[in-house]
Amino acid sequence: MTPQELIAQYGPREAMEYDVVIVGAGPAGLSTAIRLKQLAAESGKEVSVVVLEKGSEPGAHILSGAVMDPIAINELLPNWKADGGPLLQPVTGDEFLFLSETGSKSVPEWLMPMPFHNKGNYVISLGNVVKWMASQAEALGVEIFPGFAAAEVLYDDKGAVKGVATGNVGVGRNGEPHDGFQLGMELHGKYTIFAEGARGHLGKQILAKFNLQEGRDPQSWAIGIKELWEIPADKARPGHVMHTGGWPMMDDTFGGGFLYHLEGNKVTLGFVIGLDYKNPWMSPFEEMQRWKTHPAIRAHLEGGKRISYGARAINNGGLQALPKMVFPGGALVGCDAGTLNASRIKGSHAAIKTGMLAAEAAFAALQAGRQGDELAAYPDAFDKSWLHTELQRTKNFKLWFKKGKLIGNIMTGIEQWLMPKLGMIPPWTLHGTVKDNETLRPAAEMPKIAYPKPDNKLTFDRLSSVFVSNTNHAEDQPIHLTLKDNSVPVNVNLAKYAGPESRYCPAGVYEFVKNEDDTDRLQINAQNCVHCKTCDIKDPTQNIVWVTPEGGGGPNYAGM
Template sequence: MEYDVVIVGAGPAGLATAIRLKQLAAERNEEISVCVLEKGSEPGAHILSGAIMDPRALTELLPDWREQRAPLTQAVTHDEFLFLSPQGAKRTPEALLPDCFKNHGNYIVSLGNVVRWMSGQAEGLGVEVFSGFAAAGVLYGEDGAVRGVVTGDMGLGKDGEPTENFQLGMELHAKYTIFAEGSRGHLGKQLIETFGLDEGKDPQSYGIGLKEVWEIEPQRHRPGLAMHTAGWPLDPDTYGGSFLYHAEDHKVYVGFVVGLDYKNPWLSPFEEFQRFKTHPAIRQHLEGGRRLSYGARAITAGGLLSLPKTVFPGGALVGCDAGYLNVSRIKGSHAAIKTGMLCAESAFEALQAGRSGDELTAYPEGFEKSWLFDELNQARNFKQWFKKGRNTATLMTGIEQWLLPRLGMKRVPWTVHRKVADHENLLSASQCSKIGYPKPDGKLSFNRLSSVFLSNTNHEENQPAHLTLRDASTPLRINLGEFAGPESRYCPAGVYEYVADEGGGQRLQINAQNCLHCKTCDIKDPTQNIVWVTPEGGGGPNYVGM
């Protein structure tokens, strides 16, 4: 199938790209064919975010979003930032709260619902949105330029051979192909390596974000409250924190983020999240409530200093596939929409000029002139300071994002760099203390399997495993032997288990049907032996209200 533009991923970045392309075509009375591929069963099925949304980019894209009944209905009414100790909590005075933690004018949203609404807007403009089709590979022309993508074959058995339900994947050819897969995109990762897009950049940095949706008692509900915490249960050298947002209809979005540069292989982000909810300052919001949904997703958190080159012959990276998240604000959807718009404007002008297959250089040039660049530049050191410990990071964030703006300095005059990738930080198990986690109480804290059940995750079991190993001997030889099997702890869905082998030893069992597509294993595996590839389209989580 031939298109002018093919977009991989129906998230906020991909849909913003598609909408802006169609808007520009309509303004000039031109025809342009645009296709969006979405590996989830529907747009929004795989979307997970906190989320507080800054509407600035959405207003630029769709100024009448209120009249079009976009699901931005709960404005933030109050901000709180707490530093937690095991039993206590210290609130940061509002006057000392850095601007990056203030949310006046922003909205507490289900980003999945926003994406579903955006998909309807895109289809109304004539965009073809194909859900349940995973882009499995990149197509290249003879000149090395990207010429499109191929969708995955359907109906393969576990042995990789066709079954009676076999359907061959389809090639989608395009003059430009835009990749909007989200954090640690499968194809985006390949493109960054193929074209050397990250040369000269700081290593990318990631976190894992875990989230639950709760329905709480009416008397505990404070619509519009946006609360963030740092501190307990994480140690001072481990980056992370939490969010707790009071949405409409007695709903609370509660989540926990752990930087994937953590050192102790005994740490379990899932267990830390469960333990966090038992703190008195958090328990008072949730107690007596009912957990409705659960999910997890990697977060691209390196910021401007880790941002790769975003264009290459025949295509571009937008949104979190590139890494535009402002981690200091804990916001990325506005950046995703803005970069999608900038990319679309560059692609449209190229098509108007009769070009195809070249680099859309106007896209990064437009970014460097935009308000988004200024925003990310102000926050460029945020994650780097946390490499030096929580106390240093807290002090320097206060200086950079509270003091300097009040002194009239719009840009931070210094830059802090990193040189070590997240997976290289893991220490051997013998160098670290084991962490004892309490058993779940079934009221505030829960186990993995009951949590995965709430994510509505499903994969066709008779298909090749999409969690692959470069070397099958590495898990036992290195991961278990040196690091005590960290994949059994960092995976938030119980995909990886070390079980007894018939020969009396142990083996790694991969429960691929549990996979939430969070990409944590692809990022944190200390030997980079695990490679996440696309399963059959339509598989994975089917999030509700996330």
């Protein structure tokens, strides 16, 4: 049965009414909720706010480096330190290395571009910060529903967004309800704020329905693959922040590594690769594993133990790729809008700030008795904010690297080192025109890449990695990685690109196997999915569509 048939048979769905419905309990969604309640308390007004979170708890699906610039949380929750905010480890030093296959060259600190200076920032677990923010929101009266995946956008009779519906629970893989079946519920809001993170499932639909990307560059993306390690005490350097360029990205592929020392003898590290890469034989997961074998990285990890793993798509299109952030009945905030600063590899401060700005616009609209219109005050305030200025300074970062590493390094030096010293913002603006799914070249034209086998001490395979991400989905539920046309994976992706989904997925979801008659088919191991959204972005024909699984499914990250 289709979801619509289930509603027709078991409906109608229960509906709950709120002033503001927020989709996603990440930093953007929670900052929106907190700011709304702060404004209500300051004015003596009542504002009802609900936050839906598809993870089992706030923070369960949060994945970020992360070095956090506290500028936005200082504005939102100025007493965060006294109130137990888990920003515990100040940055104590920055290091940038250019790697060759066996060696490295350090960039003097005075030559580092502005984005790589982290004095005053904190090495954090963003998941822990989000859990704490959720407790602050609930203390203010925000209702948070974890384990409820927003699966459908609801519209009123004028075409404005009027809320969302959660997915049905207890539906088998065959589409039929089984014991424990529950129909999803509707949450209606005078305004609905989408804060799902990069490539949000519903945000993607909103972008298309209201044509919000018109006149903007296509959004560009990267995949970030991350691990958390516990290391020997004599290797710990709390607060030390390291970034790397160069090897193993020896062609013009955009990519680099990060390694941050947390408190408590822990290291968070990972590798970021632009999803505009050309070689279908590339595996971002394997490139990250290979990167760890470099002597400069290995030295931080030997004798330690990997304790968690995850992956997530990252927006990096820059200011030019930001969509129109409002539409009738709501707004996009944080990475659902694409506000991450790729040059700094930082998005949490941007997420918090956009959430605050959207909340202020929504609160003013509610007090004026409005609903269902466009919150024009939000993009107006964004254009006047320090965040807009910051993104102006770094707007060309990814686009210069699309022209080659040499030009990218030279122009990054000019725009991110020289111009800040002169108090200048780049007067020119580059533009992208090619979408990330359009860049793969036929496999026959590109060199194959031979990756070493994992040693299970420093390097690992995908399945053991998924295991330490604590990923779980109910086996008997509809597959949430859907295909528009079942013939495309074999007839196009395998035939022309050697089946790139089997390599770009960092969780072993996609696997080409032989049928009894020796023909090929794509097997989808949906239970492995870590919700990174890479397949939804990189699939050459956009035939793969990621939809929400049952609420509570997916990774359960700890300390990430």
